[in-house]
Amino acid sequence: MTTLASKLGTNSWGMYFNPSKFDYETFKKHWDYDLSAIKKMPINWLRIGYTYYDDGLNADGTYNFERLDYAVKTAQSAGFKIILPIWFVTDGLSKANIDYQTYYNKWLNMIEAIVKRYQGKQVYYEAIDEALSGGHFWLEQEMDSDKIQDVVNMNKRFYRLIAALDSSGKFINGDVASSDNVQQAMNLGMFSFGDYVSYHLYETVPEDILSNSTQLDFINKLKNTGLKFCSTEFGFGYPAAFNGSNTREEQAAKTLREVFILDMLGCELIIHFTMDSSDQSWAFQSTPDSNGNGAFNYNGSTFQQILFELKDYEFCERLESNSNDFILKYRASGKKDKVVYWTTVGQHSNGVYSFTAMPQVADIVTSSDIDFQELSNVKLECLENGSIIQNYQDNLVQIENVLSQINNFETAFGLSAYSVPELEDLSQCELVNREFAMKYVSNLYTLNGVIQQIINLFNRESWLSGGSYSQMLLTVTLDSSKINQAWNAFESNLNELIRIIKSATN
Numbered sequence: 001m002t003t004l005a006s007k008l009g010t011n012s013w014g015m016y017f018n019p020s021k022f023d024y025e026t027f028k029k030h031w032d033y034d035l036s037a038i039k040k041m042p043i044n045w046l047r048i049g050y051t052y053y054d055d056g057l058n059a060d061g062t063y064n065f066e067r068l069d070y071a072v073k074t075a076q077s078a079g080f081k082i083i084l085p086i087w088f089v090t091d092g093l094s095k096a097n098i099d100y101q102t103y104y105n106k107w108l109n110m111i112e113a114i115v116k117r118y119q120g121k122q123v124y125y126e127a128i129d130e131a132l133s134g135g136h137f138w139l140e141q142e143m144d145s146d147k148i149q150d151v152v153n154m155n156k157r158f159y160r161l162i163a164a165l166d167s168s169g170k171f172i173n174g175d176v177a178s179s180d181n182v183q184q185a186m187n188l189g190m191f192s193f194g195d196y197v198s199y200h201l202y203e204t205v206p207e208d209i210l211s212n213s214t215q216l217d218f219i220n221k222l223k224n225t226g227l228k229f230c231s232t233e234f235g236f237g238y239p240a241a242f243n244g245s246n247t248r249e250e251q252a253a254k255t256l257r258e259v260f261i262l263d264m265l266g267c268e269l270i271i272h273f274t275m276d277s278s279d280q281s282w283a284f285q286s287t288p289d290s291n292g293n294g295a296f297n298y299n300g301s302t303f304q305q306i307l308f309e310l311k312d313y314e315f316c317e318r319l320e321s322n323s324n325d326f327i328l329k330y331r332a333s334g335k336k337d338k339v340v341y342w343t344t345v346g347q348h349s350n351g352v353y354s355f356t357a358m359p360q361v362a363d364i365v366t367s368s369d370i371d372f373q374e375l376s377n378v379k380l381e382c383l384e385n386g387s388i389i390q391n392y393q394d395n396l397v398q399i400e401n402v403l404s405q406i407n408n409f410e411t412a413f414g415l416s417a418y419s420v421p422e423l424e425d426l427s428q429c430e431l432v433n434r435e436f437a438m439k440y441v442s443n444l445y446t447l448n449g450v451i452q453q454i455i456n457l458f459n460r461e462s463w464l465s466g467g468s469y470s471q472m473l474l475t476v477t478l479d480s481s482k483i484n485q486a487w488n489a490f491e492s493n494l495n496e497l498i499r500i501i502k503s504a505t506n
Contacts, residue, residue: 001333003314004263007270008307009045009083010038010284011233014276017067018092020055027067030277031074033288037296038275039078041284042307046075047083047232047271049129052103052110053092063113072118083232083271084118085126085175086111086158088139100139104150111158119166126172126198126232127155132181148181152188159193172196172269173227179218191225196268200233204244206258207326207344209265219265230269234258237281238299248298253342253358255299256306260328260340260359263315272303302358309361313338325355329364337364352407352417367412372505375498378402380491382484389426392440395487396423399447402494406454409501415461418453421446444486448472451493458497463504467496 012034016027038046048071058064072082088107090098115125131151134143141147155173162169173194176182182190191197199222201209209215223229236246236254246254255272262270274282277294284300296304313330319339321327328340339362343355353362363369380395403420410417423446424439458464472489 001314002268003312003332004259004270004330005042005307005311006044007263007268008041008043008259009047009081009269009271010041010043011047011049011271011274012038012071012276013047013049013274014278015091016278017050017053017071018055019053019064019067020092020094024066028070029292030288031067031071033292033294034275034277034285035074035078037277037285037294037300038075038080040296041275041300041304042311044079044081045083045269045271046080047085047126048072048075049085049087050114051087051089051092052107054094056092063110065114065117068114069117072121072123076121081122081124083124083126083172083269084114085129085172085232086114087129087137088131088154089136090140098139100141103139104154108154108157111154112161115158115161115165115169118169120168121166122168123166124170124172124196125158125162127158127175127194129175130177130200131155131175132185133177134181137177143181145184148184149188152185152190155190156193170195172198172230172232173225174198174222175232176200177202177233179214182218182221186225191222191227194227196230197222197225197227198230198232198269200273201231201258201262202234202243203254203258205344206254206261209258209261223266228268229266230271231262231267232269232271233273234262234271235273235282239281241281249358252299252302255303256359257326257342259303259307260315260326264318264328275300306359306361310338310340321350325350326359327353336369338362339364349419349421352411352419354419365408365411367505370408370412372409372501375402375405375501377498378491378494380487382487383480388440388483392426392443395490399490399494402498403450403454406497406501409505410454410457415457418450418457420450423447440483444472444483447490448486451490451497454497455493458500464500467500469493469496 016022016030050068056064075082128151130137134141134147138147159171162171171194173191174197177200203209236251238246238248238251259270275284277283277285277287280287284303285296286294288294310330312332316329316331319327319329324345325343326341330338330340340359341353341355342357342359347356378398380398381391383391400420407417407419423443426439455469458467470489470492472486
């Protein structure tokens, strides 16, 4: 069983690895803080990137991997599996004008030193980060046929070193941010080796992955290489980034939705960007204060809460719904099945689930979960005094409770359940006037409409039909006798529905 949690991970690599800008103790302080936050997440993977640093050499010319050593060791001690990609960027270089070929060779030598250093450590090495995009990700070079060949050659060299020196290692190929130059690299053999192929799916709206046929075709092209498909970077910036603007709430909702969409697509690794607290637009946590303390932001706390609920669960199937609503079934051995549900349009209900943009998790209700014989009869109070608001609130509590139980019954037996629509708020009313009367009676009509829909549903099912129901007669008035006719009809009809349920499930 491949659980969602076993696929989940995050990135943590930032400016504190650069020895020319920060001393070792500053690096260590920030790394320890970030790792303490990462350990609180329901994830298994940590992606720690590295690049060449001009100041990252010892006096004898060997590489000083002190910071990378500490990061790998502490992360593995905490139980995380390590992904180690390489960045071919100028961030760690001290010279303004660099010789491309000289540094290309320096990177090849550093890669060899890294593989030798971590052999036997069960590291998942990853291809050069987003190299086929060129520019910043390929030492500020424009991509042409020669540069694409260089990308392919460096990654082939990386893979061959792993195959020759580290039998415990795996290689994640690709590390691409788009389809740019991928076909030419593929023609040169770029995707003919390794264990996984990674794609950085930075979307503006997660569901675009599914609606964009070009995107799906590219994902299938990567899957057809025979390598395991994964995403080692995805996310949404706050308040704005290259892939769109977001509130914290939008950032949190989109992050979770993309997790579930990638899981649904069979993505083998789902690695969020980032939990490097130096990158506050993307990170799940705040920067540490002077005492080294911090907290999750809304994106981080929501990710933690929702995904802990699914810690032992694996994706099963997408249940039937319209194109805007998503209902995903998850299962775990020895536990109740769950659903994850959300929508890409406004908040609404389908009678079973109340959809919002934020994914929600719920147990799937089945008939074996409910003792329908315990359904309690409804006893509504009629209006005998001037406390019309309290009378309404007391009766509403009973009605909503029994409608919820009937909803469970309908869900458990695969019927189209009905929930109570939003009612007019009467709690703040001070005057009992015509405006109040209209709202009060409107609410009674709404409740009656739901009850009548349930009655009609029961009458369409032969095993639930044959009930004896009362008619509600009501006009826009606060006449107590008219209102009490409504309460009497509600009480009679709800109790008849309860009787039918008990009889059908006995």
